[in-house]
Structure formats: C-alpha cells, structure tokens
Amino acid sequence: xxxxxxxxxxxxxxxxxxxxxxxxxxxxxxxxxxxxxxxxxxxxxxxxxxxxxxxxxxxxxxxxxxxxxxxxxxxxxxxxxxxx
Numbered sequence: 526x527x528x529x530x531x532x533x534x535x536x537x538x539x540x541x542x543x544x545x546x547x548x549x550x551x552x553x554x555x556x557x558x559x560x561x562x563x564x565x566x567x568x569x570x571x572x573x574x575x576x577x578x579x580x581x582x583x584x585x586x587x588x589x590x591x592x593x594x595x596x597x598x599x600x601x602x603x604x605x606x607x608x609x
Contacts, residue, residue: 530560534595535603537570541583541591542607546574565594 526534533556540549553570557563569591573583585608592604 527560530556538603538607541573544577546577549574569594
C-alpha cells in the first residue's frame, strides 16, 4: 500500500474510534483516491460510520471486518489500539 494511502487509512481508523464520521469518510475517500485496491477497507469504514450514525457505536463484528480488510501489519495495530 502506498504510504500516503496508509496514512489516510490510519486517520480514518482513528476518526472512527473517536466517532468523527465526517473525518473518517473524508480520510478513507482520500485513501481510496490514492490506492483503488482499498475498496474493502473503504466499505468497512463507511459501514462503521453508518453504525455510528444509527447506533452511536461500532460493533465488534465491524471492527473485525475492518481488521480483516487491512490485513497484518501497522494498520492492524492501529485498529487494535483504537477499538473500544
């Protein structure tokens, strides 16, 4: 993954954790623009945002889906530290 795209995904994950829906959507859109292979990550972030809007929280299942989408490495560590 491109370093720029990775930085945007990291920001999107952190935005989801702080329930900043607009920030998460903006960051993941920037990530996808930089790297079109991030469709699964973008889908998971957008779904997490919709859960925040509807229920005020992100489910464990959605965090797991996001973790699967990013795979092993730095972004997985960001997810693990961001989950609540």
